[in-house]
Amino acid sequence: MEHVDRGDQADRADRVVGERRRRRPTKSGTVLSDDVIVDCAVRLIGHQGAEALTVRKLGAALGCDPTAIYRYFRSTDDLLLAIADFLIGETLVGYRPGPDWVASLRELGLRVRDGYLRHPRVAAIAAARVTRRHNEFRAVEMGVSLLLSAGFSPADAVRYYRAFIDTVLAHAALEASYTALAPEVRAADDRSWEETYNTLPKADYPAIGTVRRHLAEEMAGSPFEDVLDLVLESLARRV
Amino acid sequence: MEHVDRGDQADRADRVVGERRRRRPTKSGTVLSDDVIVDCAVRLIGHQGAEALTVRKLGAALGCDPTAIYRYFRSTDDLLLAIADFLIGETLVGYRPGPDWVASLRELGLRVRDGYLRHPRVAAIAAARVTRRHNEFRAVEMGVSLLLSAGFSPADAVRYYRAFIDTVLAHAALEASYTALAPEVRAADDRSWEETYNTLPKADYPAIGTVRRHLAEEMAGSPFEDVLDLVLESLARRV
């Protein structure tokens, strides 16, 4: 796993306790920290699914009492935000905006989507949240900066950054939750476009009948890049 | 409540039992059925909020033992899908595509989104799934038909329908899962744009510093209509 920027004081401002000095090993010997907990949680979700993120299972995986986690995070929601921010940081590793703002936003969008797809189960629960943490600040800064450099007014830069990032996050989350489905369920969904939809009576569904041959092919892939380009295309015209 | 098309046999194929003949009144006198349960669940969510959809509370609202629900639905997930199907039907009630395909698609998008927002918890779970049911067929037929009438080739009509509907569903789901959050959590997320983001050092985050005054306002609302227009604008240009 690549190094993820974990931020500085700004990140820790709302942690349960500030600077840690005393660390007491758990019964099983491991020494806890926020980072250890987040890493373990990400691995747990990736391996067992989103529903495995419970304080009890996390405690078991960490080898500590479940309630020890509350010494580091105020609630499971607080922990969830930390996990989400970890994800954002992972997607930003190595990213540098270039002079072409459209191309740069496009790459940012593709990166976020790739990062989310790499941890679909985390993405499905975290996409809608505002993490209020370091890595999210960095992403907002980059995106808004690109739109400002494109020539948008401050108000429009914020407005269109929101439209852009929500589109990316929304599609990423949708795709992620689809990826997270059980393989046989997903396969059945894919097949339905050639099976179920191909058997619909043409009299009742003339349009579906007309495009019948293209359904399976076009519905199988992801529309993400299409949508990204549609949105960026309109943005470029509005600047 | 308006009449919602409940479909035919295809819908009922996976019900717990087939044709019901015997109906025994509950302790409180009401007679149960799948439709009664779904209606009650929808009302419950609408009235008491998202977190009210539990078998116990639903049982209380129906005036029956919570476990009676399992005579009609295999699990709460099964119930959720039935509710989702009901929802899709609801969003389509009274919808008629007009001669202007852009305006018609726009209205379809807004309708789907409104329907989802009215029951956010259901939407958050159901958006990623392909229901393969009656009301989904109707929606696909309408959308593809509109794009064909616009002049797109069959292949492009399918491709862009996918881009369009995924954008609508993805944003609706994102917004819905945000709406489904506990009120105090959502309030904290909202506040963060004026609080946390306004206190970030301008030296480290120059772009955020520049747009500071617009953050709270622009981030508070929904970018849905903006995105819808951005996508439709590009589509109209590509036809």
Add this chain to the structure above:
DNA sequence: CATCTTATGTCAACACCATTGACGTAATTC
């Protein structure tokens, strides 16, 4: 009308879940 069958409402119980408060002890500080 009487009897049989069974659909289905009810009940108790189980195994989870997040979260809180009290408690003891080990780690740091002085």
Add this chain to the structure above:
DNA sequence: GAATTACGTCAATGGTGTTGACATAAGATG
């Protein structure tokens, strides 16, 4: 070496979905 306290542990509370046994009313059969 004593004092302080961070923090891991434990017990308990009140929520959740779900299952299996049980009982009884509705409908079928005669």
